[in-house]
Amino acid sequence: MGFESSSEFHRIRRLPPYVFAEVNTAKAKARGAGEDIIDLGMGNPDSPTPPHIVAKLIEAVQDPRTHRYSVSKGIPGLRRALAAYYQRRFDVGLNPETEVIATLGSKEGLANLASAVTSPGDTILVPNPSYPIHQFGFIIAGAAVRSVPATPDEEMLRALDRAVRHSVPKPTALIVNFPSNPTAYLADLDFYREIVAFARRHEIWIMSDLAYAEIYFGERVPPSLLQVPGAKEIAVEFTSLSKTYSMPGWRMGFAAGNPRLINALTRMKSYLDYGAFTPIQVAAVAALNGPQDCVEQVRCLYRERRDVLVRGLAAAGWEVPSPDGSMFAWAPIPPRFAGLGSVEFSKLLLARAKVAVSPGLGFGEHGEGFVRIALVENTHRLRQAVRNIRAFLQAGSNEAAVAEAAAEG
DSSP states (O other), rough: OOOOOOOOOHHHHOOOOTHHHHHHHHHHHHHHHOOOOOEOOOOOSSOOOOHHHHHHHHHHHGGGGGGGGOTTOOOHHHHHHHHHHHHHOOOOOOOOSEEEEESSSSHHHHHHHHHHHHHHTTTEEEEOOHHHHHHHHHHHHHHEEEEESSSSSSSHHHHHHHOOOOSSSSOEEEEESSHHHHHHHHOOHHHHHHHHHEEEEEEEEOOOOOOTTTBBBBOOOOOGGGGGGTTTGTTTEEEESTTTTTTTOOEEEEEOOOOHHHHOOOOOOOHHHHOOOHHHHHHHHHHHHHHHHHHHHHHHHHHHHHHHHHHOOOOTOOOOOOOOOOSEEEOOOGGGGGGHHHHHHHHHHHHHHHHOOOEGGGGGGTTTTTEEEEOOOOOHHHHHHHHHHHHHHHHOOSSHHHHHHHHHH
């Protein structure tokens, strides 16, 4: 007797259909037909990794000793380099042996820590909309997720209070992510103080995703949650080299903070992997300890792209808030297209303007009504995208035209 082809494995059943798949399929079909698609969908940095980091990788890989299994928690020099970064940037002291671990990007660290600390049926508090791994890392581990508002303000704090009073079982963990993907919201230290006080009072773990710490554009410099006194008692923070140093494919990230959580992640990873390839870790040390002018260059690059996109769209009649951080614009769907929803609007934008974006629904039901636009093309291509979108908006001047175009698409 064969397996039923219609049956799904238990953990896979808990995952909804991948919302981005429809747009990705349409994008692949358009490209297959030879169309020039400007892809602002995935947050995939397009800049080359700085030369001194690449040079260190090449140097390290020439040594055959680096070709052996590495260290799952990260080579000592790398953990020391991350601790030095926290001291330099946030004035936070970390013990490289007990409070730092290297991960295969922040995404892997989040998912494996979720598996390490979650019991089936646990309640986890996650902002909605948010980056998918923030909720699905826990859902895969068997938890139930309760959504809270994504804004770092009183609204989120009130929702957290309600969640503690009305959730059964009581929440065990809270996810925060500022600068945020996809919304680009920034939090300040006063908000983090409130969050830490709340979590300590109710004995709730905090997992902070700080992957966009260095991508900010104004005077508001993103802080670390670990700057709050007592935060290390209940919090761990994830960082990544992907955006800061244009190293997305290198898969190099970190978790830092509470020793108990770091130990849980260390034990989990010891069964699952041998860590990143040693030359990548050596190059990551060069990134953190080396010259940092490349970080300011990346920041300036995204700031310029943000301005070209936001100003161009405003001139085209699409008002999009200018983000203070991250590499994304969180764009409300133009009012006359709002009835389509984010998935159909994204498909329409692809068909008519040849521009790919991410539908807000993919980041949670409260992301509906928005699309996420990634700043991952150069200014020439962004201006082309704006021209295409302007022509599309001018052509689709009434609901009938929109409906007809959607039907044809």
